[in-house]
Amino acid sequence: MKLLRDTWLLFQRQILLMWRTPMWLFFAIAQPVTYLFLFTPFLQKALVPMGAASMKDVYNIYVPGLLVVMCFYTGLFAGFGLLAEVRMGILERARVTPVSRSALLLGRAARDVASMLVQCALITVMSFPFGLTVPLPNLLFAYVLLTVIGLMATAISYDIALTIKNEGALGSLLNTIGQPIALLAGVLLPLAIAPVWIQKLALLNPFSWATNSVRALFWGSLSDPVVWQGTAVVTVLAVITVILSTRLYSRNVS
């Protein structure tokens, strides 16, 4: 109960801070919007092997990938905000109070995930005029999945940030690992059109499972086995990474 109360308390504070500095939203959606308007129109021919017969199909294949990559990148860079707060001494101040240690981290993570969902919603809404169609139950389920994916990416970022504790090194590291993970998740182009060895390699990438699930949902098949498989993979990993990061956080923020 205390954990929930404290998490809610810190979540509210984090949301307030975001509300007061709305510039983040502009930067957060500038890139996906660019992709949506300038990159997607190129894709029709490329996506024919995936069954894309029309521009509408292209959006149905491409938008889910875009949403996953957005959650992935926004989450991956969440560690910076965490380290900034450590540097500002916010944490020291909070740690002398009896507030729950895990809540300090979870309140932040909840904020990071909430901001991702706002970005996702904007991109989804902008895609409807281009012919994106997705049944409502599938869309809702996809958002649940995106929440878990975002939470996992955020927790991974926190884990790395709390381990290396250096904002400069964190930037280079995330850029280095972010690119291959995103490509191997098939977010820009579906892995179905990739060489076999890349498809095999992608099986090791949880984000690839996530992309496949979200894409299947947007394609309209709630019952496709890849949906529950992907959901299981990201849920298990999200739980593990979140627990790990709260552990790291309570132990090592001294």
Place this chain on the structure above:
Amino acid sequence: MIEIKELRKSYRSKRRNGTTTVDAVNGVDLSVAEGEIFGFLGPNGAGKTTTLRMLATLLAPDSGQARIAGVDLLADPAGVRRHIGYVAQGGGTWDEVTAREELVLQGRMHGLAKAEAQQRAAEALAAFQLDEYGDRWCKTYSGGQRRRLDIALGVVHRPKVLFLDEPTAGLDPQSRAHMWEEVRRLRAEGMTVFLTTHYLDEADSLCDRIAIIDHGRIVAEGTPDQLKQQISGNVVVVGLGGPTAQAETLLKDKPYVLKLETEGEDALRLYVDAGETAIPQVMRELTDGGVALSTIALHRPSLDDVFLTKTGRSLRES
């Protein structure tokens, strides 16, 4: 209220040529009475912050014991946290929130209900004279206002003991005076205040008792007056208006000079048993030796003299 025994902490840091160990706090024993303003005086790097962070449960000691408000630090850190407030050297507030919002959050983090936290925040703003700026963003605050807010945040839950790390470092004289008043007010309300400082005048005029720390060890402890009395005799400062070498040679072996230091380029600082009789002797010696002197003054020893005799260095220089 605070009892510390043999507290130790060393840091290991990796360098290119292997690891080095810094004994940041090297066996500190202290006791602080209830309702006291206790000052921890020492140069940068002496181990003040490290000690304070250990007492505030932020850092685990390597060894040693401490009891704060009757609660054992190692056995029950959460219990200690209920009785203490801690204000870090660098504060710790977000930029885009107001003082009132920070105070409410702080109260809520201490477990208060919303209405009560709001009530306390309003009281704190009034008590620390932040009413006027209470609803402005923290990033617009002056150094003094920000520091007052830091302290207000540290006491919103009415702790018995308040730890203040360098409360006035970098403040202008007026803000410092204001801050001293706030600290005295807290003592008047019954709080025990443990602060660190590297300012001599702050230790001297604000603190009831002080401990001087250097290289992680306490080198002296007592009221400022007791410490100054430990330095036998007085200090005579001789202004020469020029090089000091010749005067130094003349005076350094005289039986009434206990210790001799240069002060700046053109003055000498003599520690003597009795200033009143030393002054005529010094003047005669220098005149006979053909050295002109421009000023001569008798000082009561300062805390810096205490520091100097205990460590061989001046706090002003380190």
